[in-house]
Amino acid sequence: MSGKQRWLPDQHGAWAMLAVPFLAGTFLAPRPTWWQLALFGAWLLGYVAAFHAQQWLRLRRNSRNPRAAGRHVRPAQAFGAAFALLALPLAWRFPWLLAAAAAAAPFLAVTTWHAARNRERALLNGLAAVVPACGMLLVALRLGGGDPADGWRPALACLLYFGGTVPYVKTMIRERRSRAYHRASVGYHAAALAVAAWLSPWLAVPFGLYLVRAVLMPRRRPKVAVVGAVEVVASAALLTALLLVF
Template sequence: MSRNRGKSTAWIPDQHGAWAMLAVPFLAGTFLSPRPGWAHAVLLAAWLLGYVAVFHAQQWLRLRRVAARRPAVARGHVRPALVVGAAAALAAIPLAVLHPWLLLAGAAAAPFVAVNTWYAWRGRERALLNGVAAVVPACGMLLVAARLGGGGLPWAPTAACLLYFGGTVPYVKTMIRERNSRTYYRASVAYHAAATALAALLCPWLAIPFAAYLARAAALPGRGVKVPVVGALELAASVGLLASLLLLH
């Protein structure tokens, strides 16, 4: 998570990987549905604004504990949380009135958000389980977007998103915070090998992008790849996943 200096707080979270995870499943569900439309645009706004509001609320909780001697740092997140949260509600409430089943989707996501909030409060946002908990509701938005467009529940594309974004959690650690850990490296490669096999069961053609994800998980750690390059490569991989899902389903 971003670290603040003084009283200034950036309103837009600098979690670049999170934006891809928020957008790709949603866009896949939208364009795989029979009737993409204005409701998707409103829901996307509510979804992204909700993420920003929750991010700031979680940072407020975290910083109240770790920056007790600098309360202004924590308070800097209050205004963004309230303002952006209100904007998210303005977008979400009309949709929930028109489509009450969206409330069930929100309730299904709530336990995962609670897990993320607990880890933020404890100052352990980098924990492996915290990353996995964030992946599940993000990928679940594929189902929500597809249903909103009058479609069914495309479980195979959703599973593919879960396999990919679940793999980014250990992989990114091997590139940055756990780059010297052989345990993380072996676990990441083993995960990606299993994910490739499972993706092939979902759709044989999906083995191609997932084999590429396996290759990067095996070849890139330990090569001193700079963090911005890691981010750019993951953005390209996310776009590749979206293109694959739209072409194959």
């Protein structure tokens, strides 16, 4: 395993989920500020630190290799320290960020519980990770002088999309032979299309494409790299749509 692989999480789909809602909130804010850049750094560092801490807990409880958990200690400490260097000044300058962190804490507890029991692929675990990530749109918006009440529609659109990626990706990889999962994924995306169109008729365009993707892609069984590339394009389309619509 290379040094990069030891330090950076291999959950490639998570990076889009971390970035798109935050960037949407940043660019939708009336007064973008450098504080948002600092918060974005803290957000990414906190994710990586939590990832390594959870992997340490998972492997310590479930691995037969006594050294497996140990390789996550230094990354967790390093990224945790870097997170603190950015987070503490932010919390001092904007104490309301502590309330936002408290709101995210139950979701972190859910993902930690699943990691400890080696059930990170569980549907609930994936959905628990999506909610705080999409909530960061509201946090970034407020930090840039916006009213979070004005951000609920783009935040909900993010939740609709990234929530749908959880069952969809399962139909492409681990549950690719499950007709029940495929039907559930298609049903979810159809409902998401209806809600997105209610939020804004223009959102029916990307969400219509997401529905088509959910219907057709599992039948074609493309390679994992192709699945990832499609999701990169889909995430970029969501960000573009949010900035144009809202």
